[in-house]
Structure formats: C-alpha cells, structure tokens
Amino acid sequence: MIGLKRMPARSIRDFIRRKVFEKCEVEREALRYIMRNPEYPFEVRTLAKTKLEKLPTYAHPTGIHNRCLETGRGRGVFSAFKMARYPLRERILKNLVPGTKKASW
The missing domain is CATH 1.10.287.1480 (Helix Hairpins)
Structure with missing residues (x-):
C-alpha cells in the first residue's frame, strides 16, 4: 500500500x-x-x-x-511483461529486458 x-x-x-x-x-x-x-x-x-x-x-x-505497471496505461499492454508498448520498447532497446532484442527484417 x-x-x-x-x-x-x-x-x-x-x-x-x-x-x-x-x-x-x-x-x-x-x-x-x-x-x-x-x-x-x-x-x-x-x-x-x-x-x-x-x-x-x-x-x-x-x-x-491489464494496466501498465510503469505508466498506468490501459491500452497496448503486453500481458507477459505487464507493460505498455512504448515503455517496453525503451527498456528492450536499453537491454533491460532479458531474452529480448530489437527485431529487424
């Protein structure tokens, strides 16, 4: 609390x-x-x-x-990470989320 x-x-x-x-x-x-x-x-x-x-x-x-733990956003939340798109993207680009990398094709 x-x-x-x-x-x-x-x-x-x-x-x-x-x-x-x-x-x-x-x-x-x-x-x-x-x-x-x-x-x-x-x-x-x-x-x-x-x-x-x-x-x-x-x-x-x-x-x-589902809501983002960092921002409280209710849309675009990845349930596996419990984070919204953009904060998750920023963390992935900084290599703060293990097992993920930037996709390019």
Whole structure:
C-alpha cells in the first residue's frame, strides 16, 4: 500500500478491484454453482441469486483490466511483461529486458 501514492487513479482503482475480487472469488463461484445447478430446490437457488446480487460490484471479474505497471496505461499492454508498448520498447532497446532484442527484417 506504500506505493499507491505514486500510482495513477485508474491503477489504484484496478488494484482495489483485484483485491476485492480475490477476496470474494470463492464465495462468488460457490453461489454461481448453486444458482445454476437444477438439483437444488428453487428456493435455495433464488436465495443464492439474491446473495450473489448483494456482493460488491468490484467483485465482478469483468472490471479487471491489464494496466501498465510503469505508466498506468490501459491500452497496448503486453500481458507477459505487464507493460505498455512504448515503455517496453525503451527498456528492450536499453537491454533491460532479458531474452529480448530489437527485431529487424
């Protein structure tokens, strides 16, 4: 939490979403299983559905997006490096990323 002061606001929001999702993931999956399983009685499935709706909105996995660790950019992020195009390119040209080199053909 110390490094949050230097992060852009969207990166902080994404960090919080990831923490909330991680906290609620097991409960969410269990409720979804109960809700979709026809072997359970209708009342139990509707109860699971209402509990699922009461979970925080940040608990949805669709709210999590890859962001650049250096700049906080949300587009053009290479998931293998967790960096955006240009900062990654600069690091590759300075030979700071092992196992990569500039491509020329």
